[in-house]
Amino acid sequence: MKSWVKIVNDYKTYLKIERGLAANSVTNYAFDVQRLTDYLQLNNMEISPLKIDEEIIQQFIYHVAGELNPRSRARLISGLKSFFNFLIFEDYRKDTPMELIEVPKIGRKLPDTLSTDEIDRLIAAIDLVTTEKEDNQAQGLRQRNRTMLETLYSCGLRVSELTTLKLSDLYFDEGFVKITGKGNKQRFVPIGSFTQKYITLYIKEARSTLTIKKGHEDTLFLNRRGSGLTRAMVFTIIKDLAKAINLNKVISPHTFRHSFATHLLENGADLRSIQLMLGHESITTTEIYMHLDRKFLNQVLNTYHPRR
Incomplete structure (x- = not known):
């Protein structure tokens, strides 16, 4: 599989330099190809990326169908299409074996959100009252956690954007923070x-x-050892x-970002402004937040329609 190793390394360089993708995205795309090469090795198929054909790709997709849901399968096929398009772009191949590979139909997944009350309860669960037995560091960590959640929600950040936020990114006099998003944009x-008050x-x-450890002097949110936080x-x-608050929802840092966008939209913000704040390259991505609930839509109709 030596030919695969070299070409995949070239592909990763292309994704990083030519397409400007973040390290996590590069890893995910490379993993899609790794799945394919693992399958070839498992079945003793000695075939190079330049010669592999549609029939083998179809066999591979059928093989992984039992272990991946439709959304993950669609993601895998998309990753492989990107890889073979790269081979054509670099003149390794004249055609792609992915041409007739069908992507499974999947419904558009609506993001989970929290109500403002649920967000308030989550943040309030971080008790800032210090007990006699508690040291200052424990109090400081709780203060950090509360500030992080306030920042996640009030700015609609991705978790990677939160953990890489720097002191030098804070422009409080102007009322802005500088965010480095996907592809270092x-x-x-x-x-x-x-939120400025909490951060200050x-x-x-x-x-x-x-x-503070060397190299993290400018990092805003630090762990107890003075290093940056992990995702x-x-x-x-x-x-x-x-x-702690018995919230019966599966949530993550991204839930705060979804809630940020949904609450802005519900309160009258336009999609273009939300797109700019979220850092979406295409407004089509932002349009997923148009999934307003029926109750809210009824309120809009009863408030604004001339024949309400």
């Missing part, structure tokens, strides 16, 4: 005075007490809070 997102207090009262840690914090 930067955007400015408005930040309210309420966290920096002065909690972050200032940490011994997994933010997931864990949110899941623990959901459990």
Whole structure:
């Protein structure tokens, strides 16, 4: 499989440099190809990426159908199409074996959201009152967690954007924060005075007490050892809070982003403004937030229709 290794490495370089994809996206695309090469090895098929044909690809898709749901299967096929299109682009091949491969039909998945009351309860579950037995560090971590959730919701950030947010990205005098999103694309997102207050207090009262490790001097949110937070840690914090308030929903950091967009739309914001704040390249992606519930639509009709 040496020929696969070299070409996949070239593909990863292309995704990173030519398409400007983030490291996570590059890893996911490469993993799609890895699934295919694993299948070839499992079945003792010695065939190069330049010679593989549609029949083998169809066999592979059929093989993984039992272990992947339609959405994951569609994602895999999309990844393989990208890989073989790259081979054509770089003149490795003249055609693609993915031409007639059908993508499974999937319904458009509506994002899970939280109500404003549920968000308030989650944040309020982080008790900032210090007990006698508790040290300052534990108090500081709770203050950090509360500030992170406020920032996630008020700015509609992805979890990776939150964990990489820097002190030098804060433009509070102008009322904005600079966000580095997918593909290292930067955007400015408005930040309210309420959230600014939380961040300022966290920096002065909690972050200032940490011994900051080299290379993280500019990182806003730090762990107890003075390093940047991992995505997994933010997931864990949110899941623990959901459990603490008996919230019967499966939520993640992205739920706060979905809620941010939905609540803006429900309160009259236009899609173009939401698109800019979320950093969506296409407004089609933002349109998924048009899934307003029936009750809200009835309110709109009864409020604005001339024959209400």
